[in-house]
Amino acid sequence: MKSNISSKLYTHLIFWILYLILEVYLDFYWSRYQFPDFKWPVRLQNTVMLELGYLLIKIPLAYAMLYVYEKINIKRVFKYLLCIIILVTGVLVHRFFTHYIIYPFIYGVKETLDGHQPSGFINGLVAFNAFMDLIFMVGLVFGIEITRQKNLLNQQISILKAEKLDQELTMLKAQINPHFLFNTLNNIYGMALKKADETPDVILQLSKVMRYNIYEAAVKSISLEKDIDNIKDFIQIQKIRHHQLSVVFNEDLDHPSQEISPLILIQFVENAFKHGVSESLGHSFISIDIQLKNGILTYRIENSKEERSQGQSTKMGLKNIHRQLELLYPKHTLSVEDQNDRYIVELSIDFNDTSSL
Template sequence: MKPIGKSKLRIHLLFWILYYILEVYLDFYWSKYQFPDFKWQIRLQNTFMLELGYLLVKIPLAYSLLYVYEKVHIKTVFKYALYIGIVVIAVLGHRFFTHYIMYPYIYGVEETQDGKELSGYINGLVAFNSFMDLIFMVGLVFGVEITRQKNVLKDQFSQLKSEKLDQELTMLKAQINPHFLFNTLNNIYGMALKKADETPDVILQLSKIMRYNIYEAAEKNISIKKDIENIQDFIQIQKIRHHHLTINFNENIDNPSQEISPLILIQFVENAFKHGVSESLGEAFIHIDIQLKDGILRYCIENSKEDRSHEHSTKLGLKNIRRQLELLYPKHILSVEDKTDRYIVQLTINFNDTSSL
């Protein structure tokens, strides 16, 4: 977000430049009727000087009223009285500049209204014109400032919302199966006692998984190739515990560098092991199919289950995943089929849809 002070200064400076140009144009156009004998170069020069003089009245008026509006906290009746007092002083200053400086020193003539001397009635009319000129300007300044403040609040709200969502995502990612590490270490310990040849490979795979979860998963997005490699490492470690498990893993990726939020896809695999395969009494299976074509991801996991599976635990895991998908890919399509002997999960994400990035 841009610094508020600098942003405010730029906006107000631009406003006064545009306002000055507008007033110069209007007064220059009016002067050809008021002073038809003056050359246009003289009229333009006089108009520039005239509007600069008026800014000496208008700018203090605008920011005095803004200051009272934003900073002065008094009873409403006294606040209105202060507004009126500031406007009256500004009108008198406007009239003084017009009558005693503009006409005699800039235009070189006495101020009149339609050729008439400024009588009491005409003086009141001219003062009213000055009042309307100033009020018009004040309205523009307040409109610009209120709009700017609303935009600042909108940006701050968006930033806070984004930070809140980031924190929520971080919290949700941290809820991924906390027992995986401990179970794997126990298995490695058992393998080490047996002096199994696979022990170094398992340690290496665990190291890769931990590096991914600690460092790479902290990124907002990562290549789908790395995400799939992490899933494959996870599966290899799980095979140590599930000797009678049949796993079919199929991938067809046309763009390995396609970015995806890390730790989304693996959660479905974790659920398949935790709430399906680990509770199966017979031959367990997991079928995983990952297809990415033309920016559209189709991800399907099918795993065995027993009727005694803890459905409540499964729903908690899916609730976590659904929330992450809602935050990251609002237009995703997720279907979960809970059949008698298996779960079938299908996820579709369209990476071409910018609203889901």
């Protein structure tokens, strides 16, 4: 609210300064024809005094009409009628100021239409000129204010959209991470009952992964190298659980510090374990290939599955991931191949694309 008021004051202050400069320039240019005997310093001084005097009329008029238009809650026809009354009052004050003050006290002459005949206080032509002058000014003020409000509204909409996207991403990520935590805790519980020697190692690996998920990943972007290290830690935990698992991990990065949204890539690995390896009765495998060349990430995961496996839950998981990618990297490419005995997922992200930042 406070920044909105400051923005309005700053915008309107700049407007009135520029408007005054414009009016002084135009009237100063016109005065050399109406008052050719006046020296230019005198004409400039008179023009500045003239326009400052007019501002005392125009500023209250403009904001009175703006107040009626924005704040007074009445029927539109009465609102227009009230604006017309304010405008007519402004024309009369404008004419009074011009006829009785400007010409006799500033220029020291009587007001005339053509340089010869005196003009009355109410005259059709001069009243029309005053009307057009005020209409032009009011139109500028309304245009400036409407534009300012539109820009402010667009900024607020952009902020709300960004907040909505952040909230949606947080919710989408939260749907996946607890699954891994609960499963791992169950595994640790089972290992503890058996008094397995690997139990302390699993706890340490879990602590490292959760530290990354909760603290290090609580940012919009992180280096690709750190995100891949988290995937490796995750796989180490799963390898302790799945003794018959074969893992092939290929990594080729020409720019390891390339930033990426955290916890995006690991979700494909989680999906591979949840709907592939965990459902396999015998030997299972996961093949992961990550390459980054010239700002283009290519990510391929291939994992085994049982031929009887139902793919609906897999599709639901990939739908969640795909939604996150749409929000973060709109021009990504993602393909999923569901074969009889394996899943193949290929993802490509072009970090050179500015729309993906």
